[in-house]
Every structure is written in structure tokens, then in C-alpha cells.
Amino acid sequence: MWSFSHIKVLYKPFVAEFSTCCKLQAMKAAGRHLPKVYITRRIPPDGLNILKQSGSCQIEQWDSDDPVPRSELLKKVSGVQGLYCLLTEKIDKEVLDAAGPSLKVVSTMSVGYDHLSLEELKQRGIRVGFTPDVLTEAVAELTVALLLATSRRLIEAVDEAKNGGWGTWKPLWMCGSGLTGSTFGILGLGRIGEAIAKRLKPFGVKKFLYNDIAPRDELASRISAEFVSLEELAKQSDFITVCCALTPETQEICNKHLFSRMKKNAIFVNTSRGAVVNQEDLYHALVNGQIAGAGLDVTVPEPLPTDHPLFKLKNCVILPHIASATVETRNAMSALAANNLLAGLRGDAMPKEVPL
Numbered sequence: 001m002w003s004f005s006h007i008k009v010l011y012k013p014f015v016a017e018f019s020t021c022c023k024l025q026a027m028k029a030a031g032r033h034l035p036k037v038y039i040t041r042r043i044p045p046d047g048l049n050i051l052k053q054s055g056s057c058q059i060e061q062w063d064s065d066d067p068v069p070r071s072e073l074l075k076k077v078s079g080v081q082g083l084y085c086l087l088t089e090k091i092d093k094e095v096l097d098a099a100g101p102s103l104k105v106v107s108t109m110s111v112g113y114d115h116l117s118l119e120e121l122k123q124r125g126i127r128v129g130f131t132p133d134v135l136t137e138a139v140a141e142l143t144v145a146l147l148l149a150t151s152r153r154l155i156e157a158v159d160e161a162k163n164g165g166w167g168t169w170k171p172l173w174m175c176g177s178g179l180t181g182s183t184f185g186i187l188g189l190g191r192i193g194e195a196i197a198k199r200l201k202p203f204g205v206k207k208f209l210y211n212d213i214a215p216r217d218e219l220a221s222r223i224s225a226e227f228v229s230l231e232e233l234a235k236q237s238d239f240i241t242v243c244c245a246l247t248p249e250t251q252e253i254c255n256k257h258l259f260s261r262m263k264k265n266a267i268f269v270n271t272s273r274g275a276v277v278n279q280e281d282l283y284h285a286l287v288n289g290q291i292a293g294a295g296l297d298v299t300v301p302e303p304l305p306t307d308h309p310l311f312k313l314k315n316c317v318i319l320p321h322i323a324s325a326t327v328e329t330r331n332a333m334s335a336l337a338a339n340n341l342l343a344g345l346r347g348d349a350m351p352k353e354v355p356l
């Protein structure tokens with residue numbers, strides 16, 4: 001016998017679908033009153049197609065691989081309801097004032113949202129979408145690649161091979177350090193840290209340590225990682241990878257204090273945000289042999305000027321912020337950002353929303 005609650009459960013998806021359809025139809029019926037959306041860059045096709053095919057917004061786009069000039073952004077955001085942006089755009093009071101009260105949703109095609117003034121967004125009741133999870137595997141993969149490139153001195157070795165430095169086979173030449181039997185430290189344990197640890201376990205890492213604001217027992221138990229203080233992380237780890245978000249608390253958390261406590265053979269890798277590192281302190285630690293090497297996918301500023309002292313060091317491998325750069329991942333990020341934006345415009349729950 002069907003009860004009312006059975007029927008409610010059975011019809012729930014149809015009711016939700018129907019209500020979304022009605023909202024879309026209402027938007028379409030409004031014709032030229034469709035909400036305006038500004039996209040700050042050329043984006044992967046999946047995201048753009050979702051927005052176009054929704055038929056529920058008017059799109060204007062900065063159709064270039066280079067960032068939109070600030071003055072153009074300030075002009076174009078005026079009167080929009082939705083802003084689809086990247087990590088290169090600082091969305092602060094100035095931009096939000098320029099947008100005006102129409103702005104309802106900001107959707108960033110990035111997992112990091114340190115470029116958004118959350119306090120300003122919250123005060124104005126603007127909802128914020130971001131793109132976690134879909135890039136976890138790509139970032140973990142690149143982190144491992146950068147770690148190995150740094151620890152096994154791959155860039156230096158390729159240069160030597162190309163440039164005549166490759167003489168005979170020498171027992172003491174181009175030696176790095178191996179992962180087998182090592183202690184591996186994760187600064188900021190989350191989805192990405194876990195994915196890195198899972199990839200590194202088969203390399204024979206003996207022990208995983210982590211430091212975070214507080215222990216994350218459930219996550220840590222999945223990779224058998226032990227919570228330690230930052231001091232202990234520095235002292236015990238042969239490798240340290242930074243996976244924390246950039247916040248006022250983590251700004252320059254990797255500084256001379258930390259580097260001076262690290263092992264001389266330690267390798268330091270950062271694929272989170274450049275500003276978690278004091279680069280001058282890192283430079284001195286690398287030059288003075290306080291640590292053995294550093295692999296950076298992120299720097300301050302970006303791009304790092306080609307004459308920056310860090311580029312002169314053989315024991316520093318610098319990548320141009322490409323951790324999530326696989327075709328599939330960038331498409332997935334663009335699609336998630338598009339779906340966040342559309343959901344926000346409809347007033348529905350976003351697939352991935354930053355809690356404000």
C-alpha cells in the first residue's frame with residue numbers, strides 16, 4: 001500500500017526537475033532579461049558549452065588566453081548577475097562596487113579562492129562557487145612528478161647531457177635522494193595530500209607525517225599518517241610537500257625558521273600557493289645548503305621574472321603553475337565552474353559552493 005511519504009519520495013526528483021525547468025522557462029521567457037554573465041578568459045570548451053546550451057544567460061567573454069586588463073574588467077562587470085573568473089583576477093571591493101547590486105554569483109575556475117575577498121562577498125550576499133575534487137588527481141600526479149624531478153635532479157641532468165657535461169659514468173655524479181625508506185611530510189592534509197601519499201606509498205615511503213590546524217584523524221588513518229607539530233615535521237621529514245590553502249595563517253608559513261629546522265638532505269615541494277613561502281628565505285636555504293632542493297609550481301609573483309635569483313639555482317626546479325593542467329581536468333574544472341554559476345543564478349544549491 002503506497003503511503004503519502006512513498007509518493008513524495010518517488011516524485012521528488014521529478015518535482016525538482018520540474019521546478020528547475022519552470023525557472024529556466026521563466027528566464028527564457030524574459031528574453032533579453034536573461035541574467036548577464038561575464039567570463040574573464042577563454043575557457044575550455046566543456047564549460048563554455050554548458051553555459052551556452054543552458055540558454056539561460058547572456059554571455060560576454062574576454063576571449064583571450066591572457067588576463068583581462070583590470071580597467072576592462074571593471075567596465076564589463078557593471079550590471080552583471082554572474083561572474084565566471086579565474087585565479088588571476090582579484091575580486092575585491094573595487095570589482096564588486098563596479099559590478100553593483102545586480103551581482104549574485106561569483107564562480108571561480110579554481111580550487112583556491114584566496115583571490116576572492118570573501119568578507120566583501122559575504123556582506124553583499126554574493127554566492128561563491130569553486131572547483132575542488134575534479135583536480136585532485138592531476139595535482140597529486142604533478143606534485144609527484146615535480147618531487148622526482150627535484151629529488152633525482154632531472155632538469156640538471158638533462159641540461160648536462162645536452163650541454164656536454166656528460167663525461168664518463170661517475171659513481172658520485174648527479175646523485176639525488178630516493179623515496180625508499182624515507183619519511184614524508186605533508187603540510188596541510190586534505191584531498192590532495194591524501195592523493196599524493198597514495199601515489200608515493202608504492203615508492204616505499206616508510207612513514208607519512210602531517211601538520212595542519214588540527215588533527216584530521218579520519219583522513220590521516222586512510223594513509224597511516226601521523227599528526228606532528230610543524231617543528232617535528234621539519235625535523236623528521238626527508239621530503240616536505242605543501243598542500244595547504246593560502247590564508248592569513250599560512251602566509252609565509254614556510255620561512256627561515258622552518259628551513260633552518262629541516263634536514264640538509266631534505267627536498268621541499270610546493271604546489272599550493274606561492275605566498276605560503278617566504279621566497280627570500282627559501283633562496284638562502286638553498287644557497288647555504290640548509291636544504292637540498294626545492295620544486296615550485298607556484299611563486300610570487302606569477303609569472304616569476306626570468307631574471308629572478310631562484311631561476312639561477314640548479315637545485316631549484318620551477319614550473320609555471322601547471323599542477324591541474326591536463327586536458328580532462330581543465331575541462332572538468334570549467335564544467336564545474338559553469339554548473340556552479342548556473343545553479344547560483346537559478347537560486348539552487350551549487351554543486352561546489354564556498355561556505356561564507
Ligand SMILES: O=CC(=O)O
Nearest residue numbers: 087109110111112
Ligand atoms: O591553483 C589552482 C587552483 O586553485 O585551481
